[in-house]
Amino acid sequence: MSLASSSSSPIRDSADSVGSADSVGPVNSTNTVVQRLVAACILFGGLIFFSPLMEQAGFPAFSILNGFLGASIQALAFLVAGVLASSAVQVFVSDEFLRKVFPRSTLGAVGVALLLGICLPVCDCSSIPLFRSLVSRKVPLAASVTFLLAAPVANPLVVWSTYFAFNGDWGIVLSRFLLGLGVAALVGLSMSIATPAHVLVEPVSRGDVAHSGAAHETASAEPLYDPSAPLRTRLLECIAHARSDFFDIARYLVVGIALASIFKNINSAYNLVNFSGLSSIAGIVVMMVAAFMLSLCSSSDAVIGRIFADQMPTSSVLSFLVFGPMFDIKNVLMLSAHFAKGFVARIGATTFVVAGVGTYLLSWMGVVA
Numbered sequence: 001m002s003l004a005s006s007s008s009s010p011i012r013d014s015a016d017s018v019g020s021a022d023s024v025g026p027v028n029s030t031n032t033v034v035q036r037l038v039a040a041c042i043l044f045g046g047l048i049f050f051s052p053l054m055e056q057a058g059f060p061a062f063s064i065l066n067g068f069l070g071a072s073i074q075a076l077a078f079l080v081a082g083v084l085a086s087s088a089v090q091v092f093v094s095d096e097f098l099r100k101v102f103p104r105s106t107l108g109a110v111g112v113a114l115l116l117g118i119c120l121p122v123c124d125c126s127s128i129p130l131f132r133s134l135v136s137r138k139v140p141l142a143a144s145v146t147f148l149l150a151a152p153v154a155n156p157l158v159v160w161s162t163y164f165a166f167n168g169d170w171g172i173v174l175s176r177f178l179l180g181l182g183v184a185a186l187v188g189l190s191m192s193i194a195t196p197a198h199v200l201v202e203p204v205s206r207g208d209v210a211h212s213g214a215a216h217e218t219a220s221a222e223p224l225y226d227p228s229a230p231l232r233t234r235l236l237e238c239i240a241h242a243r244s245d246f247f248d249i250a251r252y253l254v255v256g257i258a259l260a261s262i263f264k265n266i267n268s269a270y271n272l273v274n275f276s277g278l279s280s281i282a283g284i285v286v287m288m289v290a291a292f293m294l295s296l297c298s299s300s301d302a303v304i305g306r307i308f309a310d311q312m313p314t315s316s317v318l319s320f321l322v323f324g325p326m327f328d329i330k331n332v333l334m335l336s337a338h339f340a341k342g343f344v345a346r347i348g349a350t351t352f353v354v355a356g357v358g359t360y361l362l363s364w365m366g367v368v369a
Contacts, residue, residue, distance in 0.1 A: 082299025117150025
């Protein structure tokens with residue numbers, strides 16, 4: 001996420017940043033974005049121009065372009081809805097409110113965490129700042145981890161985008177929803193076993209983070225909620241935050257769509273890899289690793305999952321849709337900024353095992369192919 005602290009928000013700190021050395025950052029960032037857009041347009045234009053020659057040579061250029069454009073239009077629309085909803089939750093819903101709704105018992109708190117994960121339209125990026133706030137306010141760790149994992153895979157936007165991407169296939173929608181909740185609850189409850197004594201660490205300074213390339217991830221861990229701010233300021237804060245999130249996440253999304261479209265069409269044209277020969281376990285592991293590497297947004301990853309569905313078994317695609325929103329590269333960067341690395345590794349390893357085993361069991365029972 002981005003620029004989330006109330007003391008350093010893009011709206012309220014703009015005056016303080018003018019004339020400072022840090023004010024060069026947004027200019028450089030804008031120039032970088034423009035340069036990448038120009039390079040992408042040149043590449044895309046060249047592909048369109050030379051596509052007839054590629055088609056004559058047997059390369060499926062038109063199919064790649066059509067798949068990329070169609071998936072991008074769908075996915076970016078869901079991404080816009082996702083970042084707006086996530087930003088609204090962070091700007092208008094207080095951490096104190098979330099803390100008060102959790103009961104003291106572990107099982108009750110986990111149940112509430114699942115309910116909040118279903119109700120709050122937050123993506124994986126937005127759930128991490130809320131997760132940090134819950135942990136810092138002594139909400140049971142089992143419940144906090146459950147919310148972290150449940151929110152990005154079971155919220156209304158994810159259900160809607162999955163339904164739309166898979167053409168109304170309630171089988172895959174419900175499988176993702178129920179398996180996601182089950183994985184979140186089991187991983188959360190596992191934190192009650194040998195509970196780590198210290199999970200939060202002191203956040204690194206903004207200067208250190210900026211030089212490490214993870215400024216976006218660390219900045220987002222500070223709360224946006226400020227009830228004293230005028231409504232207009234909070235609305236502008238929400239829009240600015242959503243805009244920053246969109247451009248930060250869209251790069252992962254577009255690259256993921258491009259790779260998926262290229263892979264699908266080249267593999268169909270040349271039959272490079274025969275996934276039908278993969279075992280169920282191997283397919284699940286391959287797709288979970290792909291989900292970790294691609295680092296997609298949970299509000300739009302179903303579109304890419306649908307592309308893979310033509311090449312992979314349903315169980316493999318389901319593992320992609322469940323594990324990816326819970327744990328990927330960008331989540332590791334965001335969590336590592338404020339949590340002990342051993343704790344982050346434990347979440348990732350436990351989630352990987354539980355999601356993989358859960359998907360395999362559904363496949364073995366014949367629930368999914």
